[in-house]
Amino acid sequence: MKKYNHQEIELKWQKRWEESQVFQAQNGGDKKKWYTLVEFPYPSGAGLHVGHVRSYTALDIVSRKKRMEGYNVLYPIGWDAFGLPTENYAIKNKIHPQVATQQNIATFKRQLKALGLSFDWSREVNTTDPAYYKWTQWIFLQFFKKGLAYQKEMPINWCPQCKIGLANEEVVDGKCERCGTESTHKNMKQWMLAITKYADRLIEDLKTVDYLPKIAQQQINWIGKSEGINITYDIEEADEKIEVYTTRPDTNFGATFVVAAPDSDFVTKNLESFPKKEKVEQYVKDTNKKSELERIAEGRKKTGVFTGWSAINNLNGRLMPVYVGDFVLSGVGTGVVVGVPGHDLRDFEFAQAMDLEIIRVVKDSNGDDSEITKPEQVQESAGTMVNSDFLNGMDIHAATEKIKDYMEEKGFGKRIVNFKLRDWIFSRQHYWGEPIPIVHCEKCGAVPVPEDQLPLELPDVKNYEPTDTGESPLAAMTDWVNTKCPVCGAVARRETDTMPNWAGSSWYFLRYCDPKNNAEFASQENLKYFIPVDLYNGGMEHTTLHLLYSRFWHKFLFDCGHVPTSEPYQRRRSHGMVLASDGKKMSKSLGNVVNPDDIIKEYGADTLRLYEMFMGPFDEAIAWDPNAIRGIKKFLVRVYKLATQVTDEKNQELEKIIHQTIKKVTLDIDAMKFNTAVSQLMICVNALEKAKNVLQETFELFLKVLSLFAPHVTEELWENLGHKESIIKEPWPKWDEELVKDEVVKMAVQVNGKVRANIELSVTASAKEAQAMALTRENVLRNTSGKKMVKVIYVPGKIINIVVK
């Protein structure tokens, strides 16, 4: 037998699989479908990361198993290729981003193919392909037609380095997610997508899908639903009203002041009328000067100024001075809060800073209703109402509902549901993205590019740099920008903003169902067959970005009747990062990057795959261990050598172990516990090796199970055993429960909970038999003699515990 030559074997089988097209999914048919999806990569210049290998291999294992179980499996791949890194690379190297993209894709493709992943390459998609983004633009126009894509002049998060507007989700710690520059604000007319219209359903429908709990929870927190009430107060000194939003109207008898955000509508509108106008103006100006980071750096000290006005509390007629304070956020609720310093820590701090009265209206469970003078006394979450007229004695939750009813009845309150989620800023002032297919006409306004003129292709420009005015480089392309209005024919201008890179990835899983269709984004027939995705895997970092956005797009398309389900993904899991051996993130600058090419060359793709599955729990971050991978190679060499031990001799012990292995691996893969599946394969090989002779049938069962993890070497060994058809075509083996069971087990004998001996016993033995055998052991007798036996606990197959006194 030849030595295990991984390079030769792997190239041979990769070529065969490609020629035979075994991994292509059928569009429909009698077989049940299974759709496995991995997040398609951004083809960066850095090439494939070993982190990609981890999740793609895991889902490849699931896909291969499903195929062997008889499913028509769709496991596609493509390229999410629009975006800033490529644009920056293009600027730096004076190369067209499309060319750079093509080069990077070629590298990625070669690397992915070298891993033996069972992708259906005939369905490859590329978001920068006009035939693809034609439909991204088309979907945008559907949003526009339904009024869910709209323009708004607003202060947006602005990255002065990238010269680009950022969505809230792209600002991390007040900094641009990409370059780390502190983000500022800028007023710009932006395209927006009304994701907030779907906020409720994006929470509610999580109940209908199987997402990892932490993923669902993170989305719920991000959307941030709160149920409260808007209360309107009259202003004492003027014919004005002020509206506040609160989730705790139960504490309203304890309200002693009102605070409006410096940039709230209330302040903007009434600034001129405030008796203390000058001071307020100065305060608003000072606030504007401060960046968000500065405000946070100030330690959240409460500041504010009195406007000179007071609001009248409808409940008791109390006059509540109206302040302007920057701890109130204009974007939350009405941008105005009512201050209840006894029961909200922020209000308490403000009251102390401004020397305002503090009234207790909730007592705690010990009945403490003393005066509140210290922050630790501020009681926020539970208790019983006091000093609150008709609410007295009620629990705060009951009181909340009662007073909401009361306020609505009296006409000064209105129940409101609020979300933290904001509408999605959809404009980017960049070149390398999908052009937004809109024409601006002086007479007709924003007019969609007619659908039959899609795709609206990105024109070639000389310079990819954003302009200093913040406009996209497309704005400089006068030939392209100047056009005619599709409605009235008058001179008009094209929209020069492009879409964010989240656009193309919001629907790519639909395109895989029918990637060459030029009449629709995908045929209804194919969508009905393949959608929803059965298992979708991706990184936690996409939970509040891509995952939320694509759910939103899918729901919208569902409402329009273009897709068959309201949720795109039935099951969502996530993987942990692969870190460098020093425990840090792999990065070029640290020089700690592991290149899969090197690993494949030295150890082979099968070893790399198996190692990444074995290294630790799939959903946890884990450091690369250059030593451990050698152990995996050793394991595969041993498997390879096992082929020389094949005989026609039966061995019952091995039969038991192989069935235990089939069972464990089957269940572990379903639970995505790949590391323990691999360890079972190792246990199995240890046993097969020790036995010297292995029945061919047993060895073949083992190869089938291993083939998911190490497809190349198992194909080779399978063929060496005389099989003409690929192992991929074999049905997934079933285990025999009778064979899996142990009849005789080693059991521990405990005396007072401490292990004193081991006995071998049939699992069906009675308590009496077990006890009798236990008492034959010297060590058990020594620990029980002279003592009174209180009771004996016997769990068949597990343990016997003798309790003595």
Place this chain on the structure above:
RNA sequence: GCCCGGGUGGUGGAAUCGGUAUACACAGCAGACUUAAAAUCUGCCGGAGCAAUCCAUGCGAGUUCGAGUCUCGCCCCGGGCACCA
């Protein structure tokens, strides 16, 4: 501060309807083969102790015949959110 995870040998980790803690691997040590090394194979491998035995799953209590696993109170680490009213 709030919401998720997690803390087990020298290392990655296994075992959570409570039932022999440390499976499987890596590293290490010893031996075989070899002139030698690599590779391979065999054995050992939580701590203390001659042994019986005792002590060990972040810390402290509790429930139980029995706790890594359950309850309560802490500490630490990672991820997410954060003046959200």
